[in-house]
Amino acid sequence: MTNPLEATDAPLSHKLGHALNRVQVAMRAESWEACGQNGLNPTQGQIVVLLGQRAGGLRLRELADELAVSAPTISDSVSTLVEKGYVRKTKAKDDARAVTVRLTATGKKLVAKLDAVGETIETVLSALPESEQIQLYRTMLRMVRELQSAGKIPVARMCVTCRYFRPNVHHDPERPHHCALVDAAFGDRTLRSDCPEHETADAHLAEQNWKSFVTAQR
Numbered sequence: 001m002t003n004p005l006e007a008t009d010a011p012l013s014h015k016l017g018h019a020l021n022r023v024q025v026a027m028r029a030e031s032w033e034a035c036g037q038n039g040l041n042p043t044q045g046q047i048v049v050l051l052g053q054r055a056g057g058l059r060l061r062e063l064a065d066e067l068a069v070s071a072p073t074i075s076d077s078v079s080t081l082v083e084k085g086y087v088r089k090t091k092a093k094d095d096a097r098a099v100t101v102r103l104t105a106t107g108k109k110l111v112a113k114l115d116a117v118g119e120t121i122e123t124v125l126s127a128l129p130e131s132e133q134i135q136l137y138r139t140m141l142r143m144v145r146e147l148q149s150a151g152k153i154p155v156a157r158m159c160v161t162c163r164y165f166r167p168n169v170h171h172d173p174e175r176p177h178h179c180a181l182v183d184a185a186f187g188d189r190t191l192r193s194d195c196p197e198h199e200t201a202d203a204h205l206a207e208q209n210w211k212s213f214v215t216a217q218r
């Protein structure tokens with residue numbers, strides 16, 4: 001006999017997408033609240049947080065690429081942040097026509113407040129067993145990488161796209177990977193999702209590393 005629940009069940013991928021959407025609703029609400037408390041909209045808040053991770057500042061085009069928003073949106077948002085005293089614009093050293101955006105001292109103080117965005121989701125995640133957190137982290141990195149490959153989001157400074165990454169080269173199950181930059185072994189929980197030393201691997205190495213990373217699922 002046909003099971004009525006199974007017969008009308010949606011594909012698992014659809015249900016996962018729906019669940020992710022619910023998580024996103026909570027994260028967005030938290031982001032709006034934290035930014036609103038500081039007189040910013042979420043895009044302006046994202047710019048402040050991103051610049052907090054880039055000591056050398058970013059150009060307008062780089063900000064637009066990193067946040068996957070249009071150039072006019074970035075330009076308007078940066079102008080507002082300049083008016084509020086959170087960022088300043090300077091001429092790029094290597095190109096007089098380009099503008100670099102940096103945080104002011106006031107902007108740096110704001111980063112700590114906005115970076116707490118996502119505290120609720122962090123609390124929920126930290127309640128999961130560590131093995132589940134690590135598995136989920138791998139899955140999320142995989143999704144991010146797929147979205148990057150499809151051109152849906154900008155390339156993040158993740159180990160899995162870095163030229164120094166050597167996945168699964170050690171026998172130690174706790175630390176199977178190697179970072180050739182600092183010459184150290186590390187495990188999945190130490191994989192970086194935004195490393196300042198990241199350098200993008202060429203297409204061949206990136207593909208080779210990715211295959212090695214995903215085929216050795218533990």
Ligand code: SF4
Nearest residue numbers: 159162164165179195
């Ligand atoms: S340099 Fe950074 S991103 Fe690259 S492998 Fe080492 S830790 Fe990972």
